[in-house]
Amino acid sequence: MKCVRCWRDSASVIAKAPDGSGAWEVYHCTTCHFTWRDTDEEEVTNAKKYDARFRLDKRDFDQMRVAYPIQPTK
């Protein structure tokens, strides 16, 4: 399924309510690691209503800072 944040087709169900109530499902995107629950607010679950300031596109991925550059091994 499509990720709410990066719009890549790399999201899927990662968990269901563990008490067996069927209260919710959690989805996880393996590209940008955005995670949401189907009971989240619509601003979080609906890609069209998701705040554009938090969206990730190709440019964001290309320019993303690496907090720890990978170090050469000895």
Next chain:
Amino acid sequence: MPYADLREFLGVLEREGQLVRYSAELLPEPDVGALSCAAGELGATAPAVLLDNIKGYKGKKVAVNVHGSWANHALMLDMPKLSSVQSQFFELVNRWERYPGQVEWIEHAPCQEVVIDRDINLYEVLPLFRIHRYDGGYYLSKACCVSKDPEDPDNFDKENVGIYRIQVQGPDTLGYQVATFHDGGVHFQKAERRNAPLPVAICLGNDPMLSFMAATPIPYDQSEYKFAAALKGAPFALTKCLDFDLDVPAFTEYVLEGEVLPGERVVEGPFGEYPGTYSGVRKQLLIKIKKIAHRRDPIFENLYIGRFWTEHDQLVALSTSLPLYKEVKESIPEVKAINAIYQHGLTAIVSTRVRFAGFAKRVAFRVASTPHGATFCRNIIVVDEDIDPFNLQEVMWALSCRVRDQRDIIFIPDTEGSVINPVAAKSGGMDRKLIIDATTHAAPEEELEDIVLIEPSEKVPAFKTLLLNLQKAGAPSTPASQSPACRGPRAGGAK
């Protein structure tokens, strides 16, 4: 010390009216984050909250706002819950000298009563919730992360316990933000240079004194466990991890055992951070969880962090001020106290005796050169010893009446800073320092020499006590008979 772990501390809070049990059904989002935020905004006696009815996680327990007020902070120190901030600061100053405290190891520890070693799904084991609406996912915001120096693994004092932000990502993977200057970051860099994974134990639901120390910047070769023991005045109980040579609190609620993987970086963030703003999205370290151990009926503890005043602000308030004070005091004994409770010490207020002209600048430069102050203390205000730096009314008076002009204000551009602070984020963490000298100047500076401070009457303290007692008793005042000035029998032989 009246508690040995988180559970017993929650009992202390409940007896003191500092715990609310909340059993009405809540949605994970936005309810639990909103409730956590609300609890922290309830002021100096804000309570901790224990939840047990989160939709989909029914029966699982969540504790929030455990450190979230000065009252809870005082109870953590086993002090009366209305103890002043200043008295809590100086109590910690005194207990600091007890370091090192004792640690002990126990077998069959409660934290390993239940073990999960297959089909790990963190979303089902932990009652996770999104803290802020635009967080990238669910964060562990109060986890004590334990790791060892890979080049000196038998040195217990170099084993680090730190609170670093963690984003739950895959069912058994975590994004891990630990800065390069943090001890946990040093451990990882040493491991990665050997292309080796770094074992890490993530402990959730801890003795509040350990969380306090895990949030305290101390030297690389000093032990958070021994410090927690010193501050509590009792040995700190540990046990060994099941799969790794790591020491974890025997009475912690959950232990996630895993490894930080070399050569791997994952997209992480954003997360609503301590300046009250969302951090950016960056590539951070990756942890793979191998095993979970937990107590029976475990309590998941998490922390609200965001726009002030939050449990995070409370947790790091004196834990930031104290090491700064200790370091500065060592070389400048004239320093009386340091209040660095604002956003991890981005602003610090120092009170000092002024020994000679320019002395306040010496103090400020020393604060700015401590390991924590170098990165965080971007606004440094220096006041005289007659000012309580924890009393902002007094500090504002000093700013109003003791700062002359540009001679008392120093601006240093292009210093190091915190990349999480939005004003330094775009420059990759480069910041500036602002120093304000709000002290009275000593010779040869002469401008304030003819200023005469008003000295209150020596009777003022006695009257303060009297008024407070009257207020407490709710009794009508009879000034003539109860005046501190009337110590003998009343004239006229009144009965």
